[in-house]
Amino acid sequence: MSERNQGPGIGVYVCHCGGNISDHVDVDKVAEAAARMPDVVTARLNPFMCSDPGQDLIMEDIKAGLIDRVVVASCSPSLHETTFRNALVRAGMNPYLYVHANIREQVSWVAEGEGATKKAVSLVASAVAKARLIRSLDPIRVEAKDHATVIGGGVAGLKAARDLAMHGLQVVLVEKTPFLGGWVARLDTLFPTGDDAVELLNTLYRQVSGLHNVEILTCAQLVAQEGYIGNFRLKVTRRPPQTDEERKKLAWVRASGQVGAGVVPFVGICPAEPPDDPEESEFTTGAVIMATGFSAYEPRRGEYGYKEHPEVVTLAELIRQMAGGTSRDGHLVINGKPVKTMAMIHCVGSRQIPGLHEPGEDGRLNQYCSRTCCNSLLHAALRIRREHPETVIFNLYRDIRTYGRGHEEAYIAASENQVRFIRFLPGTPPAVRREDNGYALSVTVRDALFHEDELEIPVDLVVLGTGMQPAPIKELTEVMKCQTGRDGFLQEVHPKIRPVEVASAGIFLAGTCQAPMDMTETVAAASAASAKAGSILSVGAVELEPFVSRVDTLKCSACCTCLRACPYGVPKIVDGAAYIEPASCYGCGACAAECPGKAITLEHSTDEQVLAGQNAIIRFQPPAVGDRHEETGR
Amino acid sequence: MPEKVQIQYDALVLGGGIAGMQAALDLAEQGYTVALVERTETIGGNMIKLSKVFPTLDCASCITTPKMAAVAHHRNITLMTLCELRGVGGAAGDFEVKVRQQPRYVDTDRCIGCMKCEMGCPILAPSREQHGFAGRKAIYVPFASAIPQVPRLDAESCTLCGKCAGLCPTGAIDYFQKPRDLKIRTKALVLATGYKLLRDYPARAWGEAADQPNLVDALQMECLLAPAGPYKRLLRPSDGKEPESVAFIQCAGSRDTQLGVRHCSRVCCMYNIKQATLLKREHPGMRLAIYCMDVRCFGKGYEQFYRNALEMGVEFVRSKGVVTGRSDDDGVIVRHDDMEGSGGPRLDTFDMGVLSLAIVPAWTPDGLAPVRVAEDGFLASRQPKLSSTLTSSEGVFMAGVAAGPKDIVDTVVEAGAAASEAGIFLKGLQAGRQRAA
Structure with a gap:
């Protein structure tokens, strides 16, 4: 048992958080109680401890030699533990002589009244008990390779590769298929600017292919990963094209002599011949950018008549069919037939409501908005109205979400060009059926903005605005240990504070693997991720938190319990004892908890520290004045 | 905190809101020196004044203050407040930026932030930060987490009574400060100048009916809902009564080609839903009606946030709302077209x-x-x-609402993108110089 070294003592700082905490917790009482806890020499309050004046309180006390341990009682440590540790550093103190008590998320947001104050006091008591036993630690410093890997060769991946390379890093771009360009290669023009997709992609590709420090691997997949930020060891396999569709496209690209050339419309860029035989390579990289994109929602058979009637198509299919399409008497011609009237249905496979919409085969329900469909549908509608002015277009929608720059203008232009808009409610969606009415189909819909009157629209074509879904990358997310959110997309640390980072250090998000977004937003995310990765790796070294497990090799009997306990596969047996690479350890403590010989210690959460904290919660009674230094914390 | 003025920077970021702070941080982390130039007396922008932010309902100051502190303490960032842009000369790679710094009337080097001046000042004036719902002194720090923590004397409300100068222990009060003209040389510029609200719209659209105390704009509502707000809860400005019903009128100026602007302001649907959600959680019986054309919840987790509000009983009325008058008990009368019911005005x-x-x-x-x-x-x-963050000029980048309305998530990402593009531009300059040498 280690006694606290006889330094000056502990400072406790209690935050009001505006009123977030102080509206429900009597912070004055918490500070008063804290002041009477063992070894506490000062307990202070501030409306916002994280503000400069708040941090100054702590720094003043440190600089005055009053304290040598700091406890802050405020919000979740995920928000501000680093903020306060940095304040310690600025005051010249080791940043790990710090314990955080969460009295907001764990107290004021979930409890009120006397109980809330009591709970806050006991959490502070626990933090103080732990603070008495902690020691100085040094961050783990690892060398970082000035090399980054981008997974996915769509616009997000290409943009990320370009920016990373321009920041001076060596870059490997790993693309699963033989082609670069992703979904943008399957578009004609882009909303709202009307930019030509092929031209944009060619420009972006030229920016990347002209750089000597970018290596592009097509037909490649990441199959294994170990290591940590600055030093990820990646294993990549390359295989000849796997699907008939890929082989067919490749044959066509070869026949037209476009391997190594620019964009082949509706296929993409084939930068080089794929390998004839499977090959495997391993390399070390400093950071990984996930740019794995999305999958399109595939309507169920019979959903708005899809796959039952050939005249029901998705927007992507329509764009493909319109390429090189013809006009007859001012009508759009699809499959040789003029389209007199068409209906576009919005929110297909998006904004699904539990109990109302049928989940997919895998039980998925896409409750989110896919963000891009309104704009793409309006963009297509406007183009059709301009090029084929006799084709009448109805848009059946729930809400028109033309939110961005130039979007509303496109909506106005579509209205002015007589695109008709009918709003329906999710409970009464349009119905599509075959009808002998001189047209191919009939669509019935209830107009939510006009007494819910039922309208019957005879149409030649129905276009479904299908949404985005997470790409099927389960194996990859397991290899990269990335988390997905409830919607199935990759999950960022915090949408506002750290929007392009995931919980594992050194892994970043770019584009629609994170959430639906349009091309402008996708390339912005790719650039932002590149700036982050670039600034970390260009320094040459990375500092990591020292909260890791350490093995006492004398106590270790190599029983391998830790190997089984670790969810990340970090421990190994080296020279007859367990070895835990500090830089790889996530600090979860599973090994330390399970080690039967107590050979493993988790720094900053040793058994002794954890027990002291727990005991304080269990039996804390505000001690009478004079009890100081009598409690041992055990 | 002392504000030092250096002649040469790699980048100058104009605007100290969330976009400017994030761009400055992301550039500074790449090793470039940055001057962050802010027009008002503190950084933090509009974000620090919000209550909670959608859809996570984090308190805004809790996630803004760490950014502000990070900016203030970054060794590569120099903060310049009360500075307005007066002109940009030179060319990409070597801009000469003229800035006028308005007097604070407090010497930032001498001030120790003891606040004796603010406590002793006998003058009370309406607080701009609190939208006039509360008062402040003539010498004041705008809010608890403002950076820098140096008071500013407002020359318009000050009576020159001399009390603050007498109280100041370090002699930092200087009534004779003059505006200073500064010249800053910078290789790159990032414009992150943010937004304001189209405040003259209500009078233009609704005439006198718009002039009534209980009709507030969304930023005023944010102030009333903020944990550090003037009343600590929602009270009517006219009489301090707790409202039993609140109407939210969307697109007041947006998507209005005749009296307002054509574009969608992009964030209003979500912040109205958030404000309604916050109120509904505190007051389940309160009637909350959102007058809207379309409900635009397109971001990550936004649609689910909207569904939650629907389930909590927030009403969404599908029509533009028009303010037509003031009731006898100071209520706001709203007219709409009853598109979903029997039709006609209601x-x-x-x-x-x-x-x-x-x-x-x-x-x-x-x-x-x-x-x-x-x-x-x-x-x-x-x-x-x-590369949406490239402006029409080489070496000049943009981020945040200056480049079109957007929410905080999109702003932070875009600021990162601007920092990436600006960093690449600066790296290109270095490479060019090495080649030339």
């Missing part, structure tokens, strides 16, 4: 009304900076699809 009275005023640029270049604006009034992009 009048409804609410204890309070909240206007989602259109978002327009807070600043336009007007010949001061060599950049073009687009038809929507926001800064134009050279490559909207490939």
